[in-house]
Structure formats: structure tokens, C-alpha cells
Amino acid sequence: MSNLYEVLPPEVDDDVPVRKVTIRVNGEDLSAVVEPRLLLAHLLRQGFKLTGTHTGCDTSNCGACTVLFDGQPVKSCTMFAVQADGHEVMTIEGLAGPSELHAIQEGFKEEHGLQCGFCTPGMMMTSKALLDENPNPTEDEIRWALSGNLCRCTGYQNIVKAVMWAATKLQDQ
Amino acid sequence: MMKLRFASPEMLVDINGLPGLDYLRRGDDGTLHIGALCRHGALERSSLLATHQPTMAAAAPLVADPIVRNRGTLVGSLCHADPQGDWASVMASLDGVVVAQGPKGRRRIPVKELVRGPFQTVLAVDEIVVEAMVPTPQGVPAGGYLKLERRVGDFATVGVAVSIDRSGSKVTRAGIALTGVGGSTISADDAARVLVGGSLSAEVIGEAAELAAQAADPSTDHRGSASFKRQVVRVFTSRILTRLLGSEEEAA
Numbered sequence: 001m002s003n004l005y006e007v008l009p010p011e012v013d014d015d016v017p018v019r020k021v022t023i024r025v026n027g028e029d030l031s032a033v034v035e036p037r038l039l040l041a042h043l044l045r046q047g048f049k050l051t052g053t054h055t056g057c058d059t060s061n062c063g064a065c066t067v068l069f070d071g072q073p074v075k076s077c078t079m080f081a082v083q084a085d086g087h088e089v090m091t092i093e094g095l096a097g098p099s100e101l102h103a104i105q106e107g108f109k110e111e112h113g114l115q116c117g118f119c120t121p122g123m124m125m126t127s128k129a130l131l132d133e134n135p136n137p138t139e140d141e142i143r144w145a146l147s148g149n150l151c152r153c154t155g156y157q158n159i160v161k162a163v164m165w166a167a168t169k170l171q172d173q
Numbered sequence: 174m175m176k177l178r179f180a181s182p183e184m185l186v187d188i189n190g191l192p193g194l195d196y197l198r199r200g201d202d203g204t205l206h207i208g209a210l211c212r213h214g215a216l217e218r219s220s221l222l223a224t225h226q227p228t229m230a231a232a233a234p235l236v237a238d239p240i241v242r243n244r245g246t247l248v249g250s251l252c253h254a255d256p257q258g259d260w261a262s263v264m265a266s267l268d269g270v271v272v273a274q275g276p277k278g279r280r281r282i283p284v285k286e287l288v289r290g291p292f293q294t295v296l297a298v299d300e301i302v303v304e305a306m307v308p309t310p311q312g313v314p315a316g317g318y319l320k321l322e323r324r325v326g327d328f329a330t331v332g333v334a335v336s337i338d339r340s341g342s343k344v345t346r347a348g349i350a351l352t353g354v355g356g357s358t359i360s361a362d363d364a365a366r367v368l369v370g371g372s373l374s375a376e377v378i379g380e381a382a383e384l385a386a387q388a389a390d391p392s393t394d395h396r397g398s399a400s401f402k403r404q405v406v407r408v409f410t411s412r413i414l415t416r417l418l419g420s421e422e423e424a425a
Binding site: 061063073074075078079080082083126144147148149 | 176177185187189237238239240241243244325326
């Protein structure tokens with residue numbers, strides 16, 4: 001079990017209210033003792049060491065922290081970790097095994113869908129939710145679905161192409 | 174609110190675990206009931222709204238962005254009391270009501286009277302809103318919502334909600350409300366009033382658009398000058414009503 005505050009001096013612990021949460025992350029039940037104010041994004045990154053989930057703006061704008069919460073994309077910087085207790089979360093690490101690529105990841109590679117890569121995990125998780133629901137989206141539907149994810153490199157054209165590439169690949173499989 | 178350091182509460186109560194609050198339903202009398210946990214996304218995908226409530230159906234896809242719409246709620250948006258919140262204008266234009274519940278029981282508060290100022294409502298500290306309601310239409314409801322934003326998910330530069338009920342071509346009820354052009358949502362009652370009692374015409378639409386622009390109280394900022402925003406109110410009001418006039422002529 002991860003305790004995010006184990007590095008704090010012991011006298012602090014008495015004053016900090018903590019709660020145990022158990023979240024099914026990428027198919028595995030993970031538990032942690034957290035302060036109620038801890039954000040889900042921070043538990044994933046610092047507690048569970050799943051640093052693929054990025055925090056960009058911290059204000060629900062950029063979507064870099066997007067994860068799937070019970071299958072739906074949500075911005076994990078705007079949820080408390082305690083709100084995820086008993087729920088399922090999928091992060092970018094859950095998309096494919098360590099030595100393989102998911103079709104979406106392959107699409108981003110083939111179509112040059114990333115430049116600096118900071119927004120990429122969020123883009124991919126939102127794309128995953130889109131393709132789960134709509135396996136053959138139009139370009140407009142992809143742009144609509146990704147409109148809550150910002151790319152500061154402005155590489156949107158290739159991101160859209162990458163998702164189209166992934167859709168084709170997934171349908172051929 | 175907490176992210177922007179406007180609020181730092183000592184305790185938060187998460188209502189997401191409460192069962193039975195995620196509904197959207199239409200009563201036998203034509204009223205619409207939106208539970209406190211009904212998400213924007215559910216409203217966006219709702220065939221009920223697409224069939225029965227055009228102003229809400231127009232606004233739902235314009236709230237925030239698709240990811241935020243998976244979590245955010247209409248009732249939460251109303252209680253947040255952001256002058257740039259879309260639902261407050263939509264619900265004000267529909268003469269909507271919220272149902273607040275506290276230890277003393279339930280009470281109904283018209284949406285137009287809910288907000289005291291930016292991010293402030295008349296709710297007591299021990300009250301929550303459990304439902305928003307749209308009253309029975311006085312005829313066939315028509316309407317629209319237009320929003321100017323710099324990019325998806327940004328606060329509205331200007332938003333205009335127009336809702337009318339018609340019996341034949343006669344307008345029996347009208348509401349116009351404005352987003353983002355004042356310290357709180359503005360209900361342009363004078364503009365709405367000129368629509369009631371007759372049919373829509375280019376002349377009456379022009380008059381309503383002018384009155385709506387006058388009701389706006391915008392300030393100049395990085396999203397545009399006050400006069401620009403006022404002009405957008407004029408154009409949006411006219412555009413929505415002109416479409417409704419067109420749809421009426423098409424039907425006839």
C-alpha cells in the first residue's frame with residue numbers, strides 16, 4: 001500500500017486526516033492512504049508511480065491528465081483521489097503492455113501525432129474512449145471528441161490523422 | 174473555485190454517491206425535471222431534449238468541453254453562479270426553477286432569483302439543490318442558444334439564450350437571457366416582452382435584439398470591447414429569432 005505522506009515527519013501525521021482508497025487501476029486493485037484533498041492525478045503519479053498521466057494546467061482546460069474513469073474520459077486533476085475509491089481507472093500505462101504498442105500509440109508514431117509529447121497521454125486516452133464508442137469516426141467527430149485536449153505544439157492535424165490511422169487498424173484486426 | 178483559490182472550505186461533501194439523482198424526465202404535464210447528478214453529457218445525448226426542449230438541446234453541446242461534460246452537471250453549473258455559465262441563461266430564459274432541500278424541507282427558487290452575485294447564491298449553508306425544473310410550456314416550445322468563445326472550453330465571450338412558446342404563430346411566452354455580459358446572468362425581460370402576444374416578424378425581432386443589447390452590461394477585457402460584446406448580443410438575439418421565424422414559415 002502506498003502512503004503518500006510517509007515522507008512527512010511523524011508529528012504532522014496526527015493532524016492530517018487520511019482515508020484508505022482502493023482503486024482498480026489498469027485492471028489491478030491498488031490501495032493507498034491519502035488525504036481527502038489529494039487529487040486523483042497526483043495519486044496516480046506520485047503514489048502509484050504511473051507518471052504517464054501528465055498534469056498541465058491544473059484547471060480542467062488542457063486535458064493532459066485525462067484518464068478513463070469507469071470507461072469515460074475525465075480530467076484527473078479535477079477529481080479527488082477519494083472520489084475514485086471503488087471505481088475503475090485506466091491510464092496510458094494500461095493501453096498496452098510494456099513491450100507492445102496499442103493501435104492508437106502506433107497511429108501516433110506512424111502519423112507523427114506527437115511533437116513534445118506532453119499532451120499525448122491525454123490525447124490517447126480520449127481517443128481510446130472515442131474509438132470504444134465509435135469505431136469508425138469521421139474527421140469532424142475526432143475533432144469534436146478531442147476538443148477538450150490542448151496541444152501547445154499545435155500538432156492537431158497529425159493527431160487527427162493518427163486517430164484515423166488507429167481506427168482503420170483496429171477495424172482491420 | 175478551489176483551483177482558483179476563490180474558496181478553501183474546511184469540509185467538502187461529495188454528492189456523487191447519492192443514488193437516484195441522475196435523472197432527466199418529462200412529467201405528464203410537460204414539465205422537465207433534471208436531477209442534481211444529471212451530467213451535461215447525458216443532456217447532450219438526450220433524445221428527450223432534442224424532441225421537447227430546443228434551447229437546452231442547443232446549449233448542451235456548447236458547455237465546457239466533451240471531457241468536462243462527462244462529470245459536470247446542470248444543477249452544479251446553476252449553483253456555481255458563474256456569470257459566464259451557460260445553463261443559468263438557458264434556464265432563466267425558460268423561467269426555470271430549482272428545488273432546494275435542507276433540514277427544514279424543500280423549497281422552490283426561480284433560477285432568476287437564485288444568484289446574488291458572482292459565485293454567490295441565496296442557498297443556505299445547509300441546503301443543496303436536488304433538482305432543476307422547466308415549467309410546462311404554454312404552447313410549442315422553440316428556441317436556441319448561441320455562444321461566442323475563443324476556443325472550446327473557454328469562458329463565453331457572449332452567450333444568448335432565447336426560448337419562446339408558440340400557439341400557432343402567436344408567441345405565448347418568451348424569455349431571453351445573456352451569458353458573460355455582466356456581473357451575473359442577465360435576464361432581458363424587456364426584450365422578451367415585445368415578442369409576446371403576436372407573431373414573429375422582422376420588425377419585432379429587430380426591436381427585441383435592440384432591447385437585449387441594451388440590457389447587456391459588458392465590460393471591455395481581453396475577450397473584446399464592451400461595444401463589440403453588445404453588438405454580438407444584438408446579432409445573436411436576432412439570429413436565433415430569425416431562424417425561429419424561418420422554421421415557422423417552413424412549417425406553414
